[in-house]
Amino acid sequence: MTAQDCRTDGEGRIKCATVSAADVTAVVNSYKNYFDYKVIEDSFVQQDQADSWGTPDMTGKRQVLMGPLSEAQVFIRIVENDDMPDYKPLMSYGWNGIEITVQDVETLHENLKESPFDIIGVPTYLDFSDKIYPMQAVGVAREVFYLNQVRGNLPDYDLPMAQTAVDHIFIMVLATPNMKDAIKFYTENFGWAQGNEYFVKYSVINKAFDLPEETPHYLSMSCVGRIVNNEIDQYPETTIKRPCQTKKLAPGIAMTSFIVEDMDAVKAPLITAPIRMDMPPYNGRRSACCIGNAGELIELIEAR
Numbered sequence: 001m002t003a004q005d006c007r008t009d010g011e012g013r014i015k016c017a018t019v020s021a022a023d024v025t026a027v028v029n030s031y032k033n034y035f036d037y038k039v040i041e042d043s044f045v046q047q048d049q050a051d052s053w054g055t056p057d058m059t060g061k062r063q064v065l066m067g068p069l070s071e072a073q074v075f076i077r078i079v080e081n082d083d084m085p086d087y088k089p090l091m092s093y094g095w096n097g098i099e100i101t102v103q104d105v106e107t108l109h110e111n112l113k114e115s116p117f118d119i120i121g122v123p124t125y126l127d128f129s130d131k132i133y134p135m136q137a138v139g140v141a142r143e144v145f146y147l148n149q150v151r152g153n154l155p156d157y158d159l160p161m162a163q164t165a166v167d168h169i170f171i172m173v174l175a176t177p178n179m180k181d182a183i184k185f186y187t188e189n190f191g192w193a194q195g196n197e198y199f200v201k202y203s204v205i206n207k208a209f210d211l212p213e214e215t216p217h218y219l220s221m222s223c224v225g226r227i228v229n230n231e232i233d234q235y236p237e238t239t240i241k242r243p244c245q246t247k248k249l250a251p252g253i254a255m256t257s258f259i260v261e262d263m264d265a266v267k268a269p270l271i272t273a274p275i276r277m278d279m280p281p282y283n284g285r286r287s288a289c290c291i292g293n294a295g296e297l298i299e300l301i302e303a304r
Contacts, residue, residue, distance in 0.1 A: 006072040006160055006168060009259045009303045012192055012224035014074055014169050016065070016257035016281050016299070017098045020081035020249045021141040024062050027078045030116045030140050031066050035100075035166040040065040040075060041280055053255065053289050053297065054271040057247035065280055072168035075281055078141070079254070084243050087251035089142045090175075090208035092242035093235065093294045095253035097136075097144045097173030097204075101162040105149035108166065109135050116140050121204055123149075131159065136204050143253050144204075146173065156196060158226040171221075172230050172256045176294035179218045179234035185293040186222040186230065189268035190260065195221035195228055202233070209236050229258065241295065250297065255289075257281065257299035263288060266300060274302070 007013065021027045031037040042064050050058040061080040067073070076098070090096055102108050105123045112119055121136030133149040147166070150159045160170050176182035183194045202217045218234040244250040260266060263274050268290040278284050286302040 006070070006074070006163070009073070009301075010224070011259065011261045011303070012190070012222075012227065012229050013259040014172060014229050014256065015259050015301055016075045016077050017095070017169055017172060017253060018077045018079055018249070018255040018257070018299075019139075019141050019143045020084075020251050020254045021078050022081065022083035023140065024064055024078050024080045026116070027140045028064050028066065031076065031078075034112060034115050034117065036069050036164065037066040037076070037166070038069060040067050043279060045079065046277065048275050049277060052272045052275050052287065053249065053299070054291075055247055055249050057245075058249055068164055068167045070163040070167045072163070073281070074168035074170075076169070077281075079249060081249050081251070081254075082245060084245070084251040086243045087142060089138050089144050089252055090204060092240050093175050093177060094242045094250060094296045095172060095256055096175040096233070097146050097231075098169055098253060099134075099146040099148055099171035099173060099231070101150050101160045101167045101170050102147050103149065103162040103165050103167070105133050105135050105147060108147055112137055117145075120144075120207065124203070142251065144173075146171075156226065157223065157228050159228075171228055172253075174230055174232045174292070174294060174296055175235045175239065176232055177235065177237075177239065178293075179220055179232055182232045182293045183220055183222060185268070189266060189290070190258075191265070192222045192224050192229075195223045205233065205235065209238060211236070230256075255297040255299055257287075257301055259303050260300045261303050263300060263302045266290070268298075 274286040
């Protein structure tokens with residue numbers, strides 16, 4: 001079978017997750033060696049690009065765009081940034097996880113045991129479905145991955161089957177102080193829908209905050225039709241605002257880029273007027289950024 005993109009660039013599609021990294025090369029090599037990801041482009045952040053992010057001091061920083069061997073046009077962008085020693089994954093609000101569809105989570109778990117990744121959750125079925133079989137690991141840049149073996153669709157949602165061992169991002173995980181307010185941001189500003197709500201024990205959160213194993217947490221999702229793009233988790237009250245240097249990207253998972261059909265229909269205030277850049281993942285299309293309810297940086301790329 002010839003590898004090809006998993007779907008077209010329609011409303012709400014995740015296009016890219018951006019990771020801040022003090023050592024870009026180390027992160028790139030970890031994705032090459034353990035995810036079989038390939039480099040799409042190795043370049044530098046342009047001034048208008050940095051300004052559109054609201055982070056002018058990122059101008060000139062190295063950025064590497066990587067994607068899966070499946071040729072799915074969904075990417076991880078690693079951007080050079082100063083180290084933030086105070087940053088700890090899963091302890092602050094904002095983008096806290098990158099969910100990737102994988103073919104065999106047990107094999108991947110074995111492969112990651114002797115790797116730069118720190119395994120924080122062994123393969124375990126979810127309480128509410130046997131169609132997703134995930135594990136969790138932290139990468140070199142303290143970015144958290146939910147590596148999910150998809151075994152079929154859910155009653156209300158379509159899930160992507162991996163075409164390669166480690167395929168593409170299909171959900172981003174957002175940590176928020178108020179799940180309902182965070183959902184409202186996406187539904188009111190982009191016209192997306194809210195998915196199902198759950199109140200379930202969440203081992204990754206409980207381990208991070210040293211809570212009893214059975215402690216439940218609220219979570220829901222934003223979706224477009226039967227496609228989920230964000231899992232939105234209500235985090236404990238002791239969660240902190242993410243430490244960040246002024247005019248620079250946040251540490252860890254700094255930003256998520258989504259496709260929108262019509263930039264002019266977006267109701268959220270944009271950091272700058274939309275710009276056009278030829279480099280991927282933009283490919284000449286308009287893009288702009290806004291800030292979500294939990295302080296998360298959101299990049300929007302127009303579909304056409």
